[in-house]
Every structure is written in structure tokens, then in C-alpha cells.
Amino acid sequence: MNSHRILGHNPAYRALWAARTVSITGDAVATVALVFYASGRATPGPSVGLLLLAQSAPYLLGPFAGALADRVDQRRLLLACELGQAALFGAIALLLPPFPLLLALVLAATALAALALPAGRSAVPILAGPGEATAAYALLGSGGSLGRALGPALGGLLLAAVGPRGALALDVASFVAAAALLRGLPALPPAPRAHDAPTDFLGAARVGWSYLLGQPTARAVAASLVLLVSFGALGNVALVFLARDALAMGGRGFGILAAASAIGMVVGPLLALRPDTRPAPVLVGGIALMGAGALLTGVAPVYAVALAAQALFGVGNGLENWANDTLVQRAVPQALLGRVFGGIYSGAYVASVAAYAAGGLLLTALPPRAIFIISGGGLLLAALIAHALLRRAAGGRGTGAAGVSPAAADGRGDGAAPPGYGEAVRGQMLRPAVVGEGGPVAPGAEPPPDERADEGGAADDRNRHCPPPPRHPRG
Helix, strand or coil: CCHHHHHHHCHHHHHHHHHHHHHHHHHHHHHHHHHHHHHCCCCHHHHHHHHHHHCCHHHHHHHHHHHHHCCCCHHHHHHHHHHHHHHHHHHHHHHCCCHHHHHHHHHHHHHHHHHHHHHHHHHHHHHHCCCCHHHHHHHHHHHHHHHHHHHHHHHHHHHHHHCHHHHHHHHHHHHHHHHHHHCCCCCCCCCCCCCCCCCCHHHHHHHHHHHHHHCHHHHHHHHHHHHHHHHHHHHHHHHHHHHHHHCCCHHHHHHHHHHHHHHHHHHHHHCCCCCCCCHHHHHHHHHHHHHHHHHHHHHCCCHHHHHHHHHHHHHHHHHHHHHHHHHHHHHCCHHHHHHHHHHHHHHHHHHHHHHHHHHHHHCCCCCHHHHHHHHHHHHHHHHHHHHHHHHHHHCCCCCCHHHCCHHHHHCCCCCCCCCCHHHHHHHCCCCCCCEECCEECCCCCCCCHHHCCCCCCCHHHHHHCCCCCCCCCCC
16 A cells, blocks of 8 residues: 555544644644744744754653543543643734743643653554554654654744744744644554553553663663754754854744755655665765764855755755654553653654753854764764664563563553554444443454564564664654
């Protein structure tokens, strides 16, 4: 089946894809407006760094956000997060408050986005089905990147035409539209857990964290992501100053530069849609392309060269994003997927918080071009280290630290979703679901091991596919 056809024949996945694309477009518009607003303050470098810090710090709670996503109806969680962000950005648009209060509101909105991140990612294999999860992640990544491509350009135009309030109002509308689209999802109750799985919130988060640390593929992906974000995020702080000062292109030029990177991110995952694409080499190659793009941005003599360099950076970012999601989805059982995604991206956002703080300080001593050269060199080094980590993971096997196995989470030893769970959820789009206290009730009793369904990717793929998988903050 053509990988793109999932958008046509799967209404549940299409609703999620459209909601995320619309919401991310609005986010990108708002980010351009807020960054340009912060860059006009008396202390522009630290102000932009603090703003980006506020947009990253809540993701440090990723393991707890993942534990929540694994324990509640994900549709309700996603709806609540979109509507909550609409209210908070509505307040920002109406008041355009003093900078400290603006940071607090952005911090609160980002906390809701952090709660939604693992829920959205772990819902993909349930909605897409076992044969199309890889394509679904690629298309979700490209849809988000399309939003990041349209958003900055639209944000730059709105800044010039109506100012930051108009751009922020569009972001509010995007959250409302995304919530309306998410109403088209079926209920997404948590996968049933084993009778001896932890029932308390902290215990559930601890199980996910232990699994992440002990599973070779997930651990290698997490370490690689921390490295690439530590260097890649430096460019996020410097980009507005490169466009405004070094290239003399103003707010519109900044928006178009950011859009060029996002257009590359649309293309990147689409290059990986072939069914025989191997995610581990794609991850390493993507990081290397990001490094080359950052270096070329730093030395770009004219604006057109910087545009091309940012597009190259975006292609690499899109490829590594797809590889991350695909490798994690293949390596981790459905009942732990939200917590593991949350743990991986919390590590990435620790790195981004440090990078944004460092970038703001570096800009007080170095020109933006130097920041990009440091970023590019560090990314090329990160690609070499990621290659070594993934080779080591390919030869290792494991389940989780302290003996945590898939069975500890869902009562099964194969890491698969419970039998019939994904089919029951997807079936709600066509017929009423049979729902019990624990979620959709699988038809019949649990079959023997050789008949178990695997909603997150074939179980034997998890056993033999150990080449691995922030994500860069823009991704």
C-alpha cells in the first residue's frame, strides 16, 4: 500500500494529523512574534534566551507527562491541552503583558504542550495499525514541519502588517481549530496493565524511566538526542540576530529563514518513506546534515546562501526526527511508549535549556555567525558519537533496568499491545466500541502467544532491530 494513502483511508489518524499540523502552524506564528518582540528589549540576547527557555523547561517533566499519557484517555488529554493553550495565549494576545508575566504565561502554555507530546506520539501506532505506524510517524513529522514552514513566513508577514497581537490571535485560533479536529478521534483509553504493575503515579513513571535506561536502543537514542540538541539549539538563539543584524533582513527575513528550515523538515521524513529504509543510518546522516547546514549558515556571505543552508539543516532535522520516533516505536511496548517518549524528550529538553541559556550568554560576547560555527562543529561531532552508540546498541539486548520487562507494564512478555486493543480503538471510528472499565474490551480471552497481535510493530522486530532512534527543539 502506498504510504501516503493512510491519510485517505484512516479517518482517526487523519484527524490527529490535521490537528497537529494546524496547532504547530499557529505555534510557529506565535514563536516568530514572541522572539522578535523579545529581541527588541534592552537586553535582547538574554531576553530571547529566557523566552526559549520558557518554551523548553516544562519538557523536563517528560517522564511524568508520559506516565499521565499511559494512564488516562489520550483523546481527553489532547483536547484539554489544546483548549488550555488557547486560553493562555488568548491572555497574552489581549494583554501583551510585561515581560516577566509573559514568560510565566508562556511557561504555563508550554507545560500543557509537554503533557500533550507523549500522548500524541504514543497514539500513533494505535490509530495507524501495525502495518502503517512507520509511515504514520513520517507523515506526522512532515505535517508538523509543514506547519513550521508556513508558520514563520506567515508570522513575519503578520508582524509587518498587524504587529505581534495579530500573530498571537492566529495562534489562539489554531488551538481552537485543533481541538475541534481532535473531537473526531475515538476514545483512546490506556492499554490494560498487569495486575502487579505499579498503581501509583510515581511508581508508573519510575517503571518507564527504568525501562528507558535498560533498553539498548532507547538508551542510545536518548544519548544521541541530548548531544545533537546541545549544539543544534544554539542556532535557535542566534538565528534572529543573524537575520536582523548580520544579513540586515529584519523580522520578515527572520521568518523566511525559519520557514526555509521547516520546509527542509517537510522533505526529510518523506525521503524515508520507503519500506526498506533503515532508521539507524538515517539518524546519523540526519545529524551530519544538520551540522553541515549550521556551518554553512555561519559562513553564508549573502541571504540566499543562508536560506539554502537552513533548508539543508531542516532536511537533516526531519530525517533524524523520523528515525527517533520509528526506532523508539519499534523497540518499546505500547503500554510503556508514552513514558519512554516522555523520558527521551525530557533529556533532550534538559540539553535545550542549557543550550538556550548558554546561547544567550554567548551572544553577549560573540557574533551570531560564530554561534552557528560552534553549533555546526558540535553537530558533526555528535553524528560520529551517535554512530558509535548505535553500533553498540545493535549488538546489545535488554528490557529495562532493575529487571523491568514489557511484562511488568502490560503482563505480556513479547512487548506487544494487548490482543485486540488497537483494532478495538480504531473500530470506534466505524462502529460503537465495547468499553469496559479498563478501556476497549478485546474480543475473547487472551490467545496463545503465537496468536498475539502487535500494534506497535512486530514483536520479533523489537528483538532483532536494535539499531536505534527533541528531537531538536524546532522538530
